[in-house]
Every structure is written in structure tokens, then in C-alpha cells.
Amino acid sequence: MQSTRTTHSAADNWQKDLAALIDTTRLPSFSSMLEKFLASQCHFDSMLVVTFKKALKPIIIHPTDPAEQSLTLHNYLNRAYILDPLFNAIQSGTLGEGVSRLIDIAPDSFETTKYYQSCYKEFDLIDEINLVIELAPKVSCAISLGRRSSRGTITRAELTRLNAIYPIIKSIIRQFWLSQSQEFVQYEKSEGAMNQAISTFGSGVLTPREQQIAGLILQGHSSKAIANLLEISLGTVKVHRKNIHTRLNTSTQSDIFTLFLAHLKELDPTASI
Numbered sequence: 001m002q003s004t005r006t007t008h009s010a011a012d013n014w015q016k017d018l019a020a021l022i023d024t025t026r027l028p029s030f031s032s033m034l035e036k037f038l039a040s041q042c043h044f045d046s047m048l049v050v051t052f053k054k055a056l057k058p059i060i061i062h063p064t065d066p067a068e069q070s071l072t073l074h075n076y077l078n079r080a081y082i083l084d085p086l087f088n089a090i091q092s093g094t095l096g097e098g099v100s101r102l103i104d105i106a107p108d109s110f111e112t113t114k115y116y117q118s119c120y121k122e123f124d125l126i127d128e129i130n131l132v133i134e135l136a137p138k139v140s141c142a143i144s145l146g147r148r149s150s151r152g153t154i155t156r157a158e159l160t161r162l163n164a165i166y167p168i169i170k171s172i173i174r175q176f177w178l179s180q181s182q183e184f185v186q187y188e189k190s191e192g193a194m195n196q197a198i199s200t201f202g203s204g205v206l207t208p209r210e211q212q213i214a215g216l217i218l219q220g221h222s223s224k225a226i227a228n229l230l231e232i233s234l235g236t237v238k239v240h241r242k243n244i245h246t247r248l249n250t251s252t253q254s255d256i257f258t259l260f261l262a263h264l265k266e267l268d269p270t271a272s273i
Helices: 011-023 031-041 071-078 085-092 114-121 156-180 194-202 206-217 221-232 235-248 253-267
Strands: 046-053 059-062 098-100 125-136 139-148
Touching: 011 031, 011 156, 031 046, 031 059, 031 156, 046 206, 071 114, 085 125, 085 139, 085 206, 098 156, 098 253, 114 253, 125 156, 125 194, 139 156, 194 206, 206 221, 206 235, 221 235, 235 253
Parallel strands: none
Antiparallel strands: 046 059, 046 139, 098 125, 125 139
């Protein structure tokens, strides 16, 4: 994640920052100016900008400086993104354009997952605010603003400001993408077998329904949430979970996650997490 960016103390300078941002839509400095402008509207400790296209690996727009790209970020781009609530919400169509918080889109047991422990808790992120913009059919841009516990969760006033400026940000991001997308899509790589990672996990050992439930467990859904999603009884889900552990010789969600990582390694030996 990126280093802390100090929020402007004088919010009345945001018009100048907006003008500067518009002037850089065709320049390499665009993402830095975007960060500066957003910092005039909302406090945050990190900013990540990525684009999602269908089932392809995310393309990073910011930060592009290798010195600002942590190992966690590389792991996310390599394979961990397939367990990302934001990625899955966009892919499934349950999250459209607009401003949202991670807490509003994450599965109900997301904080118990290994993905959360490594990508959020380890870095002391207590809140994440996402601005999602549709760039083209099946292509979305997500601006993720992370806040550490020292800042607390986003205030109502900050969220109101972000919602107010969202239409402006949306228009500017689209203009940026029209002018600079070729600088990024040339590095676009297909995830290949990765889009089958969850659906093939446990193949030959688990039943199709158990594979489906194992995937939902990995994403952070509780038994109750799984029951609601699949329209089956809570008791049935519990039976399936018990069978999953028996068949995989596991006893905890962490054990399942470890096996899932091994499965990913088999699918893509060049990736790391």
C-alpha cells in the first residue's frame, strides 16, 4: 500500500486541485494529482486505483512506482484478488457505480478470513472507501481509499463530500482512460486457469455443491449467509461444511485456505502469495 498522504487543512483550495487534475488527464502525473484532489475531500492513509475487466487480472493504475508497491499489493494482483469482496461484487453485478464502503459489500464473516488478516488487519486498515466507475461494458475502475485505526472510520461529512464530487471524478476518470488506457492495457494478462480457481478447488474430492460452498467459505460468507444465497437450510449448510472438512481432512477455515493456496500454486506455478 502507498505511504500516508497528508490531507489539506484548507478545504477551500479544492477548486485549484480540481483544475490541476483536469489539466493532467493526458499526463503521467494524473494519478498523483487525483490523490491530491481526493485528499482535499477526505482523510485517508493509502490509495489504490485498479481496473477490472471481466475475469482478467486487475491492472494497477496507482501506485505505479515499484518503491510504493508492497509485497501485499503484488500478491493481490497475482492471485489474492479472486477473494476480494470488491472484485467479486463488481464481477457478480451486485455492486454498480458509486461510492461504497468495504463493510457494506463484504461477506458477513469476511473479517475471519485469511485474506482479511493478511490484506487488512496486518496493515491496520479499519475502513476502506471505494469509488467504482464504469469505463466500458465489463470494464470498471475502482479507487480504494484506506484508513488506519488512528484515523477511525470515515465521517458522515467526508462521505457526503465524496458522493457530491463523484460525478466529477467519474467524468475525469473516463477522460483519463480514453487518453491513457493504452499505457496500461498493453500489460494486461489473462488469468488463464485462475478464473476457474474457486470452481475447481476440491475437484474429484468434493461434490459440486460442496465445491460451491467451499468457495463461499473462502470468500468470507457465514453458514447463515450461504444458506440464504443458495436458498437451502442452515442445517444443510452445516452438514456440507462438516463433509467438506472430512473430505479435505481439515478442521478450520484456515486449513481450507492453506489447501486453496496449494491449489492456486498448481494452477499457476509462477505466481506467489
